[in-house]
Amino acid sequence: MVRRYGRSYETGLLLLFFLRTKPLALFGWRRAGFALWRRGRIRLLPEKIEGIDGLRRIIAKAETFDLPQEAVERPTITDTVGYAAIGLGASS
Amino acid sequence: MRYTYYPGCSLHATGVSYDKSTRAVFEKVGAELVELEDWNCCGATSYTSVKKTVAYAIAARNLALAEKLGDDVVAPCSACYYVLNKTRTHMAEMPELKEQVNASLAEAGLECNMTVPVRKPLDVLVNDVGLDRVAALQTNSIADFRPACYYGCQIVRPYGAIDEDPEMPMSMEHMFTALGAHPVDYPPKVRCCGGMLIATFPDVAGQLCDDLIDWAVERGANCIVTVCPLCQANLDLLSMNRKRNGNGAQRRIPIMYFTQLIALALGSTPEEVGLKHGLVPVEIEAPRLSNAMVGTSHAHGEEA
Structure with missing residues (x-):
């Protein structure tokens, strides 16, 4: 969303979230969505910044400093959390 | 400035x-x-x-x-x-x-x-402008407002916007007292509203917001004033869905931004401060309201 427009687009973000995770939950938001729209609090179209090309270059450069999450080495704790902590078997 | x-x-x-x-x-x-x-x-x-x-x-x-x-x-x-x-x-x-x-x-x-x-605007109004100057500029009475001042969790820690106890900030209370309103004692003022859990885990956020509104209603507040747009949206959505309880007491109350209440006190009209965008109408029933406030209440009359 930020890469595309430079600003967050609440309506689109929520729609995308629900469509990707729990589409049926959208029905539960009908009344709230209508109320917000009626009170002028929902933008129908996203805003796009003028310097979007520069922002995309900033993002592209910054991404080179971020390792993919899968490649990040994390410490594994197996004996002081979960069931292992109370002697009911070690977690994997 | x-x-x-x-x-x-x-x-x-x-x-x-x-x-x-x-x-x-x-x-x-x-x-x-x-x-x-x-x-x-x-x-x-x-x-x-x-x-x-x-x-x-x-x-x-x-x-x-x-x-x-x-x-x-x-x-x-x-x-x-x-x-x-x-x-x-x-x-x-x-x-x-x-x-x-x-x-x-x-x-x-x-x-x-x-x-x-x-x-934060609250910091600027309190520390740069000063309560005395804000109070001196007041033109409208807001004496009929009994706000519950809700700060939320992000402006008090870890980067405190106002130089006060992060667990018990009082800036808004001091501001509204100086303007003649009657803020209520509101202990959960820095509790979380659930934030974006309203979308991912609505039951959790709903309960958190429910508690915040219950506290305000039980303390006799007739509005909650907040400094955060996400808190306002969450509380407003939840407040809108609440009904009057069995004995007829109002269980839902308007959720306002603190800037709306201050601007009204300083002479701005309800249109200028965007009261029409609230999901629960501002309906202060006392007779000393300005004409503008009464007009807003009527404009939202269907919600009564």
Whole structure:
């Protein structure tokens, strides 16, 4: 969303979230969505910044400093959390 | 007094009345707000969890643009306030991060040296303008308001916007007392409203908001005033869905921005402060209301 427009687009973000995770939950938001729209609090179209090309270059450069999450080495704790902590078997 | 105004994405959408009322208050107290040109999303609180350096870099772009103007940045949204301050602090504490962020910003010809502070409107009104001056500018009575002052969790820690006890801030209470309103004792003033859990785990956020409104109603408040657009949206949505309880007492109350109430006291009209955007109407029944307030109550009459 930020890469595309430079600003967050609440309506689109929520729609995308629900469509990707729990589409049926959208029905539960009908009344709230209508109320917000009626009170002028929902933008129908996203805003796009003028310097979007520069922002995309900033993002592209910054991404080179971020390792993919899968490649990040994390410490594994197996004996002081979960069931292992109370002697009911070690977690994997 | 001149400030660089960073509205953030929500003040152009669900928090539109915060935008209107902040501008109205600053105009009334004679402080100039210059909107940061071509600002971008601060990344909010979630971007850092996905891509750390990118999150800092997009927030730092705003700081770099603001440094060109040189004035203090005013960020009404609590998440924006938190993220921009976090970026400033972490860039100052971690030279490697600063180097990476500035290398990214250089792609667009920018550089961030953390020279401008990021502040909340509440801080500016209390510490730069002063309660005495705000009270001296009052033209309308707000004596019939009994606000529950709700600060939320992001402006008191870890980057306290107001120099007070983070567990028991009192700035808004002092402000509204000076303006003649009657703020109620409201212990959960810095509890979380659930934030974006309203979308991901609505049962959890719903319960948190329910508790916050229950506290306010039980303490005799007739509105909740807040400083955060996400808190306002969450509480407003939940308050809208509440009914009157068995004995007829009002179980839902309007959720206002603190700037709306101050602007009304300083003579702004309900239209100017965006009262029409609230999901629960402002219906203060006492007879000493200004004509403008009565008009707003009638305009929302179907909600009674």
